Amino acid sequence: xxxxxxxxxxxxxxxxxxxxxxxxxxxxxxxxxxxxxxxxxxxxxxxxxxxxxxxxxxxxxxxxxxxxxxxxxxxxxxxxxxxxxxxxxxxxxxxxxxxxxxxxxxxxxxxxx
Amino acid sequence: xxxxxxxxxxxxxxxxxxxxxxxxxxxxxxxxxxxxxxxxxxxxxxxxxxxxxxxxxxxxxxxxxxxxxxxxxxxxxxxxxxxxxxxxxxxxxxxxxxxxxxxxxxxxxxxxxxxxxxxxxxxxxxxxxxxxxxxxxxxxxxxxxxxxxxxxxxxxxxxxxxxxxxxxxxxxxxxxxxxxxxxxxxxxxxxxxxxxxxxxxxxxxxxxxxxxxxxxxxxxxxxxxxxxxxxxxxxxxxxxxxxxxxxxxxxxxxxxxxxxxxxxxxxxxxxxxxxxxxxxxxxxxxxxxxxxxxxxxxxxxxxxxxxxxxxxxxxxxxxxxxxxxxxxxxxxxxxxxxxxxxxxxxxxxxxxxxxxxxxxxxxxxxxxxxxxxxxxxxxxxxxxxxxxxxxxxxxxxxxxxxxxxxxxxxxxxxxxxxxxxxxxxxxxxxxxxxxxxxxxxxxxxxxxxxxxxxxxxxx
Numbered sequence: 223x224x225x226x227x228x229x230x231x232x233x234x235x236x237x238x239x240x241x242x243x244x245x246x247x248x249x250x251x252x253x254x255x256x257x258x259x260x261x262x263x264x265x266x267x268x269x270x271x272x273x274x275x276x277x278x279x280x281x282x283x284x285x286x287x288x289x290x291x292x293x294x295x296x297x298x299x300x301x302x303x304x305x306x307x308x309x310x311x312x313x314x315x316x317x318x319x320x321x322x323x324x325x326x327x328x329x330x331x332x333x334x335x
Numbered sequence: 336x337x338x339x340x341x342x343x344x345x346x347x348x349x350x351x352x353x354x355x356x357x358x359x360x361x362x363x364x365x366x367x368x369x370x371x372x373x374x375x376x377x378x379x380x381x382x383x384x385x386x387x388x389x390x391x392x393x394x395x396x397x398x399x400x401x402x403x404x405x406x407x408x409x410x411x412x413x414x415x416x417x418x419x420x421x422x423x424x425x426x427x428x429x430x431x432x433x434x435x436x437x438x439x440x441x442x443x444x445x446x447x448x449x450x451x452x453x454x455x456x457x458x459x460x461x462x463x464x465x466x467x468x469x470x471x472x473x474x475x476x477x478x479x480x481x482x483x484x485x486x487x488x489x490x491x492x493x494x495x496x497x498x499x500x501x502x503x504x505x506x507x508x509x510x511x512x513x514x515x516x517x518x519x520x521x522x523x524x525x526x527x528x529x530x531x532x533x534x535x536x537x538x539x540x541x542x543x544x545x546x547x548x549x550x551x552x553x554x555x556x557x558x559x560x561x562x563x564x565x566x567x568x569x570x571x572x573x574x575x576x577x578x579x580x581x582x583x584x585x586x587x588x589x590x591x592x593x594x595x596x597x598x599x600x601x602x603x604x605x606x607x608x609x610x611x612x613x614x615x616x617x618x619x620x621x622x623x624x625x626x627x628x629x630x631x632x633x634x635x636x637x638x639x640x641x642x643x644x645x646x647x648x649x650x651x652x653x654x655x656x657x658x659x660x661x662x663x664x665x666x667x668x669x670x671x672x673x674x675x676x677x678x679x680x681x682x683x684x685x686x687x688x689x690x691x692x693x694x695x696x697x698x699x700x701x702x703x704x705x706x707x708x709x710x711x712x713x714x715x716x717x718x719x720x721x722x723x724x725x726x727x728x729x730x731x732x733x734x735x736x737x738x739x740x741x742x743x744x745x746x747x748x749x750x751x752x753x754x755x756x757x758x759x760x761x762x763x764x765x766x767x768x769x770x771x772x773x774x775x776x777x778x779x780x781x782x783x784x785x786x787x788x789x790x791x792x793x794x
Contacts, residue, residue: 267785
């Protein structure tokens with residue numbers, strides 16, 4: 223079992239969701255985060271003051287998958303989110319120790335679904 | 336290391352900003368020169384510039400004049416509040432990254448409109464110049480000054496209406512320039528022939544139009560369904576078409592409104608201010624009519640209820656339905672029985688809901704706030720309805736003709752379509768009217784104003 227964490231551009235969310243649904247991945251958590259990497263920030267001007275903003279809005283997807291779904295999930299995300307430009311984002315794959323479905327108290331691969 | 340200067344995209348943005356800064360400067364200089372030239376020409380033509388409107392007698396009674404000043408000022412201030420309503424309606428209806436642009440656009444276009452209408456527009460429509468000694472301006476406690484302020488509120492609706500249709504993708508300065516041309520020239524021409532110094536041909540009871548076959552009366556537009564709202568809405572349509580839809584609007588349709596509370600707040604400010612727009616169109620306290628007020632109210636609620644029932648309690652449609660009713664009632668608010676006002680407003684609300692869907696989904700015209708159905712079509716309906724429900728047969732006060740209403744409304748539509756196509760067409764070919772794709776992606780707030788609506792959220 224693995225936990226896939228993907229940081230993507232906000233405007234790519236709809237495309238990534240569609241791509242994941244097409245790859246039979248339906249369960250995920252989505253949150254708004256701020257992040258910086260190689261992509262540059264910008265300056266804000268207000269009443270003569272200039273402030274640099276370099277933590278940009280990103281979307282974070284968390285998807286728990288069984289091992290056989292890791293490859294299709296990653297490919298689906300990249301297919302939808304890649305533009306070739308700086309700022310496309312990153313995917314992290316972490317080992318997942320246990321997964322429990324609260325409704326039925328199932329555990330393991332069955333709980334991931 | 337200054338990372339933010341290395342990124343190619345943002346470097347380009349800064350270069351473009353420097354270029355537009357110099358372009359802006361030249362546009363301002365040109366505009367000032369043209370304004371001075373035109374106002375000089377206007378002064379030169381009139382042998383004796385009159386600061387007092389040529390229409391009507393001016394009683395000596397100071398109490399009448401002072402109460403008129405107060406009456407007109409109250410109307411002017413209520414219409415000023417309406418413009419705040421325009422601003423917040425747009426703020427709520429656009430995405431977060433375009434909210435600052437909506438706010439700045441409305442207040443700046445109000446300001447440019449004020450200057451142009453003061454120097455050029457009002458002289459064209461009313462034959463009155465303000466470039467006269469101050470003693471003339473103070474005649475009758477400055478009643479002409481507040482009358483200008485009131486009528487400016489009407490005139491400045493035109494760029495505010497257009498702003499709602501072209502939101503999120505229009506270039507700031509070309510839109511200001513187009514708005515300036517409309518407020519300084521196009522709208523005053525329409526106003527001159529319907530309300531202003533040349534209105535006897537079209538509006539006079541014994542005028543040229545009244546003597547036309549089938550037209551037994553002149554054109555009647557009490558508060559501006561046609562003169563203001565239809566004008567604004569139809570001027571906006573070519574602009575929206577020439578601009579094209581927002582990026583990806585008809586591909587993935589992921590665009591949402593940013594704030595229904597702000598949208599509703601804008602709608603309420605418009606509703607409250609509208610009673611000044613309609614009631615103070617009487618022009619003086621002695622001509623004030625409570626009928627106008629109740630008709631405005633009935634039309635507003637008619638529009639709201641109709642929109643609610645047809646759209647099944649949709650937030651955006653309900654709040655715009657009220658406005659649709661108010662747009663439609665302007666023309667005949669002094670003529671109708673209140674029950675007819677309710678009906679006219681309801682039909683307007685229904686028209687708006689129906690046409691907004693058809694326009695934005697079937698015809699794929701990306702009219703962000705729906706200004707064409709709301710102001711253009713409902714204003715047209717209001718102008719025509721005045722000739723239907725204003726007749727004595729339907730309980731109205733009479734003195735109107737369906738064909739007069741139809742003809743002048745049609746003429747205004749044709750005129751505005753031609754003028755707007757010409758202005759926006761030329762601007763599109765020369766300076767360009769649309770932000771480029773990168774600017775539209777980061778949002779007009781950052782691209783034009785270098786700040787986002789909620790700066791504390793940016794880290």
